[in-house]
Amino acid sequence: MRPVPAIAATATADPSAPVDRASAARFVDREVVPRVAEYERAGRVPEDLLASVSAAGLWAPFLPVEAGGQGIDLLTLGAVHEEVGRGCSSLRSLLTVHTMVAWAVQRWGDTGQRTRWLTGLASGSVLGAFCLTEPEVGSDATQISTSARRRGSDWVLTGIKRWITNGQRADLFLVLARTERGVAAFLVPRDAPGVEVVPIDGMLGTRSSMLAEVRLRDAVAGPDALLGPDGFAAGMVMTGVLDLGRYSVAAGSVGIVQACVDACAEYTTSRRVGGGPLRDLQLIRARLTDMVTDLYAARALCDRAGRLKDAGAADSLMATFIAKYFASQAAARHASAAVQIHGAAGCAEDAPVARFYRDAKVMEIIEGSTEIQQITIADEVFRRVVR
Numbered sequence: 227m228r229p230v231p232a233i234a235a236t237a238t239a240d241p242s243a244p245v246d247r248a249s250a251a252r253f254v255d256r257e258v259v260p261r262v263a264e265y266e267r268a269g270r271v272p273e274d275l276l277a278s279v280s281a282a283g284l285w286a287p288f289l290p291v292e293a294g295g296q297g298i299d300l301l302t303l304g305a306v307h308e309e310v311g312r313g314c315s316s317l318r319s320l321l322t323v324h325t326m327v328a329w330a331v332q333r334w335g336d337t338g339q340r341t342r343w344l345t346g347l348a349s350g351s352v353l354g355a356f357c358l359t360e361p362e363v364g365s366d367a368t369q370i371s372t373s374a375r376r377r378g379s380d381w382v383l384t385g386i387k388r389w390i391t392n393g394q395r396a397d398l399f400l401v402l403a404r405t406e407r408g409v410a411a412f413l414v415p416r417d418a419p420g421v422e423v424v425p426i427d428g429m430l431g432t433r434s435s436m437l438a439e440v441r442l443r444d445a446v447a448g449p450d451a452l453l454g455p456d457g458f459a460a461g462m463v464m465t466g467v468l469d470l471g472r473y474s475v476a477a478g479s480v481g482i483v484q485a486c487v488d489a490c491a492e493y494t495t496s497r498r499v500g501g502g503p504l505r506d507l508q509l510i511r512a513r514l515t516d517m518v519t520d521l522y523a524a525r526a527l528c529d530r531a532g533r534l535k536d537a538g539a540a541d542s543l544m545a546t547f548i549a550k551y552f553a554s555q556a557a558a559r560h561a562s563a564a565v566q567i568h569g570a571a572g573c574a575e576d577a578p579v580a581r582f583y584r585d586a587k588v589m590e591i592i593e594g595s596t597e598i599q600q601i602t603i604a605d606e607v608f609r610r611v612v613r
């Protein structure tokens with residue numbers, strides 16, 4: 227097997243320096259904001275920026291110290307992903323799926339799997355991607371058809387996974403597949419025989435998140451590929467990995483709203499209309515007020531979800547559904563308003579608000595679309611009220 231490539235460490239930050247909202251904000255302002263427009267045009271997050279993420283210790287700071295992480299809590303992780311989302315939703319998407327994989331290995335891996343993968347996932351020398359969606363199956367994840375079977379001591383997987391964030395670049399795929407016992411999760415190295423990666427470019431938003439179709443043609447994942455018990459993944463995915471991904475997307479959506487507020491406050495101060503600055507117009511102020519109000523509300527919902535997760539409370543799942551439902555729609559609504567406030571200047575391809583607008587639409591689709599959140603949240607209400 228091809229050795230997992232180490233990311234060239236060109237960056238100088240110290241991965242042992244504490245990761246929190248403030249350090250993430252500094253990282254984003256220094257390393258991401260100045261160049262995001264350029265690399266979004268190129269359609270991939272550059273290798274040296276991936277190395278900077280490693281150097282800043284941002285890939286999986288929630289992992290325990292002995293695994294190479296910093297053991298930060300999920301409330302703080304949400305704040306970190308919000309800050310990254312403020313700068314670039316593509317990069318935040320890479321962090322999201324990587325987080326899902328690292329979390330799954332930490333939570334459900336056996337000693338051998340943890341030893342093999344966790345240090346690399348913590349440092350970023352191994353990047354993860356999450357493979358659930360298939361050409362015929364998206365929202366209803368229980369219907370996946372990718373299969374996994376034993377051949378000798380190996381697990382062999384067959385099927386196609388589509389729209390896989392960071393599929394072009396990831397070293398390790400967490401693949402959901404069907405066995406005789408139900409749905410199970412598998413760790414599939416990118417260089418396993420039978421794995422083919424086909425890039426998907428030209429997406430509406432998160433344009434540099436390096437999407438791919440991952441084709442598994444009797445892919446030989448090895449004897450230690452099964453993560454957690456066979457047939458256990460449906461519950462595991464619903465309650466664990468997808469929940470964490472949803473939390474990250476909710477936080478990233480808050481970051482988009484913050485970015486809209488910042489861009490609009492700045493632009494309306496410098497732009498003059500009818501002899502005065504745009505910011506003096508009451509209709510503009512009303513829009514900004516709505517934006518800021520939703521920003522605080524969405525952040526509060528995310529914080530609540532993070533606190534409940536840290537407390538191990540069962541209600542954290544519902545709190546995350548609600549946070550994602552609210553924050554992703556707030557991002558879409560206010561990114562649209564931000565383009566409107568910028569007028570033609572907001573319609574240029576490289577305009578930050580145009581990127582926020584494209585990215586925010588994606589937030590309403592990924593990690594459970596708006597409709598799926600509506601169904602799930604309402605179901606829970608009925609479950610609690612009508613016993």
Ligand SMILES: Cc1cc2nc3c(=O)[nH]c(=O)nc-3n(C[C@H](O)[C@H](O)[C@H](O)COP(=O)(O)OP(=O)(O)OC[C@H]3O[C@@H](n4cnc5c(N)ncnc54)[C@H](O)[C@@H]3O)c2cc1C
Nearest residue numbers: 356357358359363364365389390391591592593595597598
């Ligand atoms: C940029 C991007 C990145 C992605 N990254 C990943 C990734 O890393 N890994 C991965 O596995 N997948 C990924 N996906 C796929 C994503 O998870 C799916 O797009 C999502 O789950 C929705 O599935 P679908 O697109 O097949 O839509 P469908 O399931 O076909 O749904 C189509 C529409 O119908 C609505 N709908 C579905 N069911 C119902 C219902 N019961 N009632 C009412 N309305 C309904 C949906 O909300 C949606 O609006 C990514 C997608 C995008 C766009």
